[in-house]
Amino acid sequence: MSAPDKPASVLFICTGNICRSPMGERILARHSEEAGLSVTSTSAGVGAMNDHEMHPLAVEVLGEHGYDGTGFASRYLRPPMLQDADLVLCLTRDHRAKAQQLLPVRWKRMFTLTEFAELADGASGSLDDIIGSRAAIDTNSAHLDIADPMGKPKDDFERVFGEIAPKVNVIVDWMAR
16 A cells, blocks of 8 residues: 555544544554554544544543553644545545545545445455445445444444444455455
């Protein structure tokens, strides 16, 4: 995905960068490390305020599944972040659209998490191959969105974890091929 001497860079994007995208970031970081992959996993939000901690329920749910949610600071999405990322994984179609508006020249590397996981599942090709297969799915389908748990009970944070983790695992499996 990146130059041989540089780790692959994956950027997760959601709204406030305190629930969904940091969960994706932490899950990918651990699973890629366990798989022996050189991957940098970061996150940002299209409406984030800088330097906020991860939502306490996100930290709790991550912890219950063996992930570390501490030491996190939210970031507002800026074009250089998109430029530096090899792969941008958005939690909704709206996040993807906003990222594409911020840096249109990189639009091909911007997917929803669900969209990319569906394309990568069982694939053995390169990122360019996956980009080329994008027409295989409806990129406007509502099923590509992972709903925001903000302001909702812990069960919604569990649901989000349950949606994100298997998709990230598919992506790590693809990266390891």
